[in-house]
Amino acid sequence: MKAKYLLPLAVFLVLVGFLAAGLKLNPREVPSPLIGRAAPAFTAPYLIDPAVIDLAVKPNAEARKDLAPMEFTPQELMGKVWVMNVWASWCAPCREEHPLLLALQRQQVAPMVGLNYKDQAAQALSLLQRYGNPYSVSITDTDGRIGMDYGVYGVPETYVVDKQGVIRLKHIGALTADDVQRKLLPLIAELNKS
Amino acid sequence: MNCALSPVALCLGWSPCKGEWGIRSSMRSVMPSVVQRLVLMALCLAVVTVFLQPNPSWAKEAEPLAQDPVMEARLNSLAEQLRCLVCQNESLAGSRSDLALDLRREIRALMRQGQTDEQILAFMVSRYGDFVLYKPPVKSTTWLLWTGPFVLMLIGVGVLLLVLKRRRLLPEPPPTPEQQARLQVLLKNSTPPTSTPPPST
Numbered sequence: 001m002k003a004k005y006l007l008p009l010a011v012f013l014v015l016v017g018f019l020a021a022g023l024k025l026n027p028r029e030v031p032s033p034l035i036g037r038a039a040p041a042f043t044a045p046y047l048i049d050p051a052v053i054d055l056a057v058k059p060n061a062e063a064r065k066d067l068a069p070m071e072f073t074p075q076e077l078m079g080k081v082w083v084m085n086v087w088a089s090w091c092a093p094c095r096e097e098h099p100l101l102l103a104l105q106r107q108q109v110a111p112m113v114g115l116n117y118k119d120q121a122a123q124a125l126s127l128l129q130r131y132g133n134p135y136s137v138s139i140t141d142t143d144g145r146i147g148m149d150y151g152v153y154g155v156p157e158t159y160v161v162d163k164q165g166v167i168r169l170k171h172i173g174a175l176t177a178d179d180v181q182r183k184l185l186p187l188i189a190e191l192n193k194s
Numbered sequence: 195m196n197c198a199l200s201p202v203a204l205c206l207g208w209s210p211c212k213g214e215w216g217i218r219s220s221m222r223s224v225m226p227s228v229v230q231r232l233v234l235m236a237l238c239l240a241v242v243t244v245f246l247q248p249n250p251s252w253a254k255e256a257e258p259l260a261q262d263p264v265m266e267a268r269l270n271s272l273a274e275q276l277r278c279l280v281c282q283n284e285s286l287a288g289s290r291s292d293l294a295l296d297l298r299r300e301i302r303a304l305m306r307q308g309q310t311d312e313q314i315l316a317f318m319v320s321r322y323g324d325f326v327l328y329k330p331p332v333k334s335t336t337w338l339l340w341t342g343p344f345v346l347m348l349i350g351v352g353v354l355l356l357v358l359k360r361r362r363l364l365p366e367p368p369p370t371p372e373q374q375a376r377l378q379v380l381l382k383n384s385t386p387p388t389s390t391p392p393p394s395t
Binding site: 027028030031032033034118143144148149150151153154 | 279280282292293296297300319320321322323324325
């Protein structure tokens, strides 16, 4: 008989559980359909002349043969695990994750492609000059067309692409130290092994 | 945390990352003098007329409705079915965020290429997932979403029927001594049928 009166309480607690879990979820983290699919191809103009930066990435001559000298295509990174970070000078959260990106670059974890999204080159460049350049490849997406193909909707976003050119991770919003340690680094290490 | 922090503000055209009203930046406090504006307009006109070929990629804001009402109507009906990812509770048709502007322009371009509505929806889903659809497709990951309410209703109706049935089967509890006493009084007085008002229990 007692159990009968505890039932509403139990139902209530279950409901509280669901609501508590719901509060912790991030509604912006929409699962991307691009995970497990080939990274969309594109050609993008460089923001910084690759000759100026000491490139950890040696451009793949075969992939470059139809390209203008100041253009980049992800094909060049085929066979490498690489990271693409979508950023803009107008984006405040991008500055939060900036030190983490710089650290990643110092550790030479993977080639870092910085896609400067819907931004002005002068402002982007001055920001990189002031705070440091974490990118081994800096390219621009002035009209947001490349971003559209990658399903970008909340800058900053970070992608990890494997050796076969398949997107393995999409992180929406600024990276935290925890994200880097728990998600990014283990995944890159694992992908580099295979 | 990302640049889409405040959906409401974003949807009204405010861009938190730029820290300004993106669409209205030209209207901020200090306006250029009328002469300056006229000169600017004349210059713009000159530039436009120099490049006789209109280039759609220049268009930033929605093109005027009158230009192609049929296409705009089609765009609107399509954009109503799509969610704006920046302002997640707004449709692509209603949102004023930068991304929604871009996507509407892209949809227009796809329409001009002669793509069907299905192809355009597929274009959106392949980039942003089923989440962009206000009416998600029925598949293994969404069956709970589609059937959940009906399952819950069935459970509710089942429980209700069970309770009602059990209640009907329950034997009447014997009257308490007070009820017994009242009953006696009532029975005694009941010879003239309308003499006593019905007791409220």
